Amino acid sequence: MPSDRYRRAAALAAAAALPALVMSPPAHADDGDPVRLPPLRLRMAADDSCATASVKTAEARPWTHQALQLSRSWQLSQGVGVTVAVVDTGVGQQSPALSGRVTAEGTAGQDCVGHGSFAAGLIAAAPTGKGAVTGVAPAARILAVRGTDTRGNPSAQLVADGIRSAVDDGADVVYVGQALATGGKELTEAVAYAGSKDVLIVAPVAPDVAPEGADGKPDTRARAYWPARIPHVLSVVDYGPAGTRPEGAPPALDPDLAAPGDAVVGIGPKGSGHYIGSGSSLAAAHVAGAAALIRSYQPDLSAAQVSRRLLEAAYPDAVPKLDAYAGLTAVLPTDGPAAEAEAAPAHIPPAASDTPRVRALMIGGGALVVVLLVGAAMVIVPLGKARGWRPAP
Incomplete structure (x- = not known):
């Protein structure tokens, strides 16, 4: 059944991620043993119980911290004054890392699955305990909005309404935790509404687990998903500690940006323990956090300008990789090419008068005549005197 497939996929992702979980030194649980964090769930089976607090804690800083240059970014911005909506499975309001910064719509303050809380933590978790695991924008506020039913099953209408x-409700950035195969009309209209209110939408370009095909096997064909395929939505794909995607990850079709999304450590809906997960939905959460940093640091920028900064300041690669610090500090060209100044009409001076030229020629000619006459006189006068002015014989 589908929920069993999601459960197995999450367990496999967690097992594959453990060797690269954290940077040196390795993470340890409170009893000193190496950490084996529980896997993040994507959906719940009918007989599953709600997520409980993890008793395992990652004490060393995850690899994502350095990959995103968070220490340098926090010197400029921590997301103060910005609200990021998490449209997903809900966000647990009992999580210490989000304490006092979660506003929930309806029942979205309860997260039985844990995925929405995990994503919210990647966006905005504040340091707790030894402070190893934090979100990208640890001072931002979270608006919890339900985009799935209580067991994590999404629908296009729920996401669009969310x-x-x-x-x-005043969100500056909207994170969508789902990649949907249908629902283009309602989601396109919802995204257009967000754009008209200057709100940035961030979404995964592909699901975290490949959908099941008609033959019951994972369908690994590359395809476009909603709402990431809609223009002006910032679509995001994941990568891991080695800079590549894990084997068997669902194909990503034309993502805008890549961000850390594999072997990612995050919080649960309650307690101070941690979980581990992988997928493009987690990469999108990191991008939403980076957008919050920029909107806080440069509040006059529009949603489109924030998106442009994230894309143009990203590390160049086959898919540009998110660089939160560069997004804050990059000096980009103006939004459009500078208009060329209209050429002024050429000024042609009037033709010069011939009078000065004629006068100059006359004066010059006269002077020449005088010189010739003087020269002639200097020759003729002495000869005339010597001859007594007698005519030549």
Whole structure:
């Protein structure tokens, strides 16, 4: 059944991620043993119980911290004054890392699955305990909006309604945790509404687990998903500690940006323990956090300008890789090419008068005559005197 497939996929992702979980030194649990964090769930089976607090804690700083240059970024911005909506499975309001900074719509303050809380932590978790695991924008606020049912099953209508309500409730950035195969009409309209209110939408370019095909096997064909395929939505794909995607990851079709999304450590809906997960939905959460940093640091920028900064300041690669610090500090060209100044009409001076030229010629000619006459006189006068002015014989 589908929920069993999601459960197995999450367990495999967690097992594959453990060797690269953290940077040196390796993470340890409170009892000193190496950490084996529980895997993040994507969906819940009918007989599954709600997520409980993890008893395992990653004490060393995850690899994502350095990859995103968070220490340098926090010297400029921590997301103060910005609200990021998490349209997903809900966000647990009992999580210490988000304490006092979560506003929930309806029942979205309860997260039985844990995925929405994990994503919210990647966006905005504040340091707790030894402070190893933090979000990208640890001072931002979270608006929890439900985009799935209580067991994590999404629908296009729930997501579209969630986007609209998040915009109406004052979100500056909207993170969508789902990649949907259908629902283009309602999602396109919801994204257009967000754009009209200057709200940036960030979404995964592909699901975290490949959908099941008609033959019951994972369908690994590359395809476009909603809402990431909509223009003006910032679509994001994941990569891991080695800079590549894990084997068997769902193909990503034309993502805008890549961000850390594999072997990622995050919080649960309650307690101070940690989970581990992988997928493009987690990469999108990191991008949403980076957008919050920029909107806080440069509040006059529009949503489109924030998106442009994230894209043009990214590390160049086959898919540009998110660089939060560069997004804050890069000096980009103006939004459009400078208009060329209209050429002034050429000024042609009037033709010079011939009078000065004629006068100059006359004066010059006269002077020449005088010189010739004087020269002739200097020759003729002495000869005339010597001859007594007699005519030549």
